[in-house]
Amino acid sequence: MPDLVTSTPSPKEQMQKLERSLAEKETEIANLAAYLENRERKKNNEANSSNTVITLQNIKELIAQGIKKHQAAMNPPVLGYRNPCLSHYDSIPFLKGYQKPNFGKFDGIRGHHMNIWCIFTRRVVKLP
Numbered sequence: 001m002p003d004l005v006t007s008t009p010s011p012k013e014q015m016q017k018l019e020r021s022l023a024e025k026e027t028e029i030a031n032l033a034a035y036l037e038n039r040e041r042k043k044n045n046e047a048n049s050s051n052t053v054i055t056l057q058n059i060k061e062l063i064a065q066g067i068k069k070h071q072a073a074m075n076p077p078v079l080g081y082r083n084p085c086l087s088h089y090d091s092i093p094f095l096k097g098y099q100k101p102n103f104g105k106f107d108g109i110r111g112h113h114m115n116i117w118c119i120f121t122r123r124v125v126k127l128p
Contacts, residue, residue, distance in 0.1 A: 032066065033059050 009017070040054045083090075094100075 029063060032063055036062050 036059055037054060
């Protein structure tokens with residue numbers, strides 16, 4: 001059976017891929033801005049009103065709204081806690097006589113800095 005070889009792209013290849021995707025997104029944004037501008041022109045021509053003026057700020061706001069809607073559709077919010085393990089792992093019984101470890105909680109007041117100092121001095125400064 002042949003070995004599967006997985007190769008990771010080099011940083012240069014990754015950078016080229018990111019630059020290509022950035023260029024694609026920039027052209028997509030430019031096309032969207034042109035589309036919005038044309039749509040507004042058509043609306044103005046149909047209404048025969050010269051009161052409405054499209055500014056660059058309006059186009060930017062419309063693009064930002066479109067991007068936010070697209071991102072919200074692509075990444076739905078996570079609601080609540082989700083167990084990272086598969087559910088059947090929780091149904092496996094513990095070994096007979098196994099006791100779950102009871103680790104002390106760090107309260108931020110005592111212990112932590114002193115423990116680091118003790119470990120450091122034991123390794124760097126050889127105490128008798």
